[in-house]
Amino acid sequence: MAENGDKRLDRLFAAARGAPPDTTRAEEGFEGRVAARIRGRRPGSGEWPLGAWAWRLAPLFGAVVITVGVWTAATIPETVTGAGTEIAAAWEAADMADLLGGGG
Amino acid sequence: MADPEPDPRPDGRLVAAVLDGDDGAFAALVGRHKRQVLRIAARFSRAPHELEELGQEIFLKAYADLGQYRGDAPFSHWLSRVAVRSCYDALRKRRREVDTLPLDDVAPYLADDSIPGKKDAEAARNLLNRALSRLRPAERMVITLLSLEERTVREVAGLTGWTEVNVKVRAFRARRALKRILEEADGGER
Structure with missing residues (x-):
């Protein structure tokens, strides 16, 4: 069975070798x-792929992000937090004044 | 239109000229070796546009790596190595794209035990291509170079960069896998 498979495979390869691929059309021009x-891949040809430029500019993009x-x-330290805290404190003071003053 | 007169300079001189910036010399090298390269590429291409693309990629790689050619072996050997390795890369990439061609329409050929004539050679090649497309890239590469291109184990080792033992092991596995694939197709046909 294995021998039969081997023979069959050899026969198939031998037959395929009898028809080498025809490359004449691809060879033209x-x-x-x-x-x-x-020429298209050369820098300055105007045909450089976009990806290549993106990689070249990557360090610049990185520097901008950093x-x-x-x-x-550095410039937005506590403004938001500070305002929030002040408002909360004001509400707390008002609640306390209402409580002590018997208001509400 | 008549073909331009072939450049008489030997390969080594043409390589040196390319490295000095003479692109015309590279065109001469391409013209001289295109059949050899395209023939290798055709073993691993499924359609004319793939052959064109793979052939161009091989020569672009050769152009980019030309400085690595030492001149201690014929340029055609070095170029064959570039071609084989580019084809292997293409096979691995294609493998990820998942494709296996059906064997059904060519399986009847298997049932015929007669020695195939010339008119059957094309059918045999088609059937083999389809069966080969189901192998792993390394196995396909080895069995194609050994059994279709009739290279020796040593040559295949040189072309692929694998050891001779590795080539033999892959060839054995490739044949075993091919027999199984063909038997399955044959069984499915009956």
């Missing part, structure tokens, strides 16, 4: 198309 691809983060942390 192939050099020109390869040359065009090489700068904005640091600036935000």
Whole structure:
């Protein structure tokens, strides 16, 4: 059975070797198309892929994000928290005054 | 239109010229070796557009890595290595895209035990391509180079960068898997 499978496989390979792939159509003008691809990949050709530029600009984007983060942390310290605390304290004082004064 | 006169310079001189910025020399190298490269690529391509794309990728890789060619072996050997490794990368990428071609429409060929004539060679190649598409990329690479391209184990090891033992083990596994695939297709047909 195994021998039969081996023979069959060998026969199939032998037959397939009798029909090597025909590449004549692909060969026509192939050099020109390869040359065009090489020119297209060259910097300054105006055909550089967007991804390549995105990678080149990545450090700049990173620096901008870090700068904005640091600036935000430095310039918005307690304004929001402080205002909130003051309002809460004012409400607390008003409640206390009402309680002590017997109001409400 | 007649083909331009082929560049008479040997490969080594053309490589040196390319490295000096002469793109015309690279076009000459492409023209000289395109059949060899496209033939390898065709073993791993499913359609003409894939052959074109893979062939171009191989030469683009060769162009990018040309500085690594030392000149201690024929340029065609170095280029074959680039081609085989590019094809292997393409197979691995394609594997992730999931594709297995059905065997049903070519399975009847299996039932015929007669020695196939020339007109059957195309059918045999189609059937093999479909069966090969179900193998792992490394197994497909090895069995294609050994059994279709008729390379030796040592040559395959040199082309792929794998050890000879590794090549033999992968070839054994590939044949075992192929036999199983073909038997299953044969059984399904009956």
